[in-house]
Amino acid sequence: MIINNIRESGRPFLVNDTDGYHDVILNEKTIIRVLKRYTDFYLIGSGAQGVVMSALDVVTNERVAIKKLTRPFSNPTHAKRAYREFEIMNLMDHPNIIRLLNAFTPQNSLDEFDDLYLVMELMNASLCQVTAMDLDHERLSFLLYQMLCGINYLHKASIVHRDIKPSNIVVNYQCRLKILDFGLARNVEDENILKTPYVVTRYYRAPEVILGVPYKENVDVWAIGCIFAELLTRKVFFPGTDYIDQWTKIVDGLGTPDSDFTKLLTPEVRNYIGKLPYVATRDWKEIFPDSLFPKNINDRLNAENARDLISRMLVYISLYMLVYISLYPML
Incomplete structure (x- = not known):
């Protein structure tokens, strides 16, 4: 079965390179730091819970969805929500449940840990x-x-x-x-x-x-x-x-x-x-x-x-x- 007439969304972004990461510039105030294995970024959507982009994974040569959670540890409620989303996607294995492919943070220590990125299957x-x-x-x-x-x-x-x-x-x-x-x-x-x-x-x-x-x-x-x-x-x-x-x-x-x-x-x-x-x-x-x-x-x-x-x-x-x-x- 095929679904036609689904319109692709998104636009490309400016990218600056730093050690091990791409700095993806969404606007003057928002820069997202993504592992260098991901490139060719397009915006899918943004909201209260985070920003979602599509990207090419150069390791697998497949396009993926990358979700940056918005301030996931700003309070206990946000932290619990971020943990639940990560835990459930990591544990579930079913063709009708989105699959977690990777997760990372650009911070290097627990004291600095402030951002969480979830890499998932990309749908249309x-x-x-x-x-x-x-x-x-x-x-x-x-x-x-x-x-x-x-x-x-x-x-x-x-x-x-x-x-x-x-x-x-x-x-x-x-x-x-x-x-x-x-x-x-x-x-x-x-x-x-x-x-x-x-x-x-x-x-x-x-x-x-x-x-x-x-x-x-x-x-x-x-x-x-x-x-x-x-x-x-x-x-x-x-x-x-x-x-x-x-x-x-x-x-x-x-x-x-x-x-x-x-x-x-x-x-x-x-x-x-x-x-x-x-x-x-x-x-x-x-x-x-x-x-x-x-x-x-x-x-x-x-x-x-x-x-x-x-x-x-x-x-x-x-x-x-x-x-x-x-x-x-x-x-």
């Missing part, structure tokens, strides 16, 4: 670009299958990702998919798993996270369900503007939750939810009409199977059955 695009494409359902199904395989592998290792979203999923031209960014990941048995107030980007945040209900692997399944809906409709499925509006969007889509869910809430939250107008449950056929699905592809890729699968992922109380989901007929 994030799923953000793919969701805007008019993909045929063979490719859509293959992408969804790989997401579930990757997250199932993490869950079997007792790891909850907690930040599944299109920008944390990358693909290549051959429609191969990998999950990345493990800074918010936790062991499923970690007693502090509920102490992070805002895990998962808002659009993909499960009801349990929004309302403070105990959660485990189901938050990742919910997020993949949201991405599945986004791939089908080519727009964000629950586009809340804040956490209250996010809950409103979920209720508008799924209806008011029943007592099996509300009994899990704190009295204050249960009282608030109880005062909101009742919203009837909608038929999934209304939400995902037949017009979204091509006719007569094959026996698996049909509207009925797609609706049935997504209805098992976007539920208020998830009966966590990912092993069975990954073998579902839609896939």
Whole structure:
């Protein structure tokens, strides 16, 4: 399978050589120091967590992605996040989990240690670009299958990702998919798993996270369900503007939750939810009409199977059955 029309991003940078390193000049205030085995740099993206570039590894003659973490040791929270990302990538070995190829720091002593660089497999695009494409359902199904395989592998290792979203999923031209960014990941048995107030980007945040209900692997399944809906409709499925509006969007889509869910809430939250107008449950056929699905592809890729699968992922109380989901007929 091939995905066409993925646009390459980035621009080349000025590079100065120092002993053993290239100083890559991003702008007047930002210089990144990279091992000399890497050359031919292009910017992929930058954000609060760091800067990512592509580069040529002259040892392997392959292009790679290099991520410089932003101030990874400025406080204990950042340090823990950097350690988690390094540790999980270093331990995981699965075709749908991004692979760590190398890690280095330009500092020479523990007292100077302030920067961390992670070298990873290079992919062609994030799923953000793919969701805007008019993909045929063979490719859509293959992408969804790989997401579930990757997250199932993490869950079997007792790891909850907690930040599944299109920008944390990358693909290549051959429609191969990998999950990345493990800074918010936790062991499923970690007693502090509920102490992070805002895990998962808002659009993909499960009801349990929004309302403070105990959660485990189901938050990742919910997020993949949201991405599945986004791939089908080519727009964000629950586009809340804040956490209250996010809950409103979920209720508008799924209806008011029943007592099996509300009994899990704190009295204050249960009282608030109880005062909101009742919203009837909608038929999934209304939400995902037949017009979204091509006719007569094959026996698996049909509207009925797609609706049935997504209805098992976007539920208020998830009966966590990912092993069975990954073998579902839609896939």
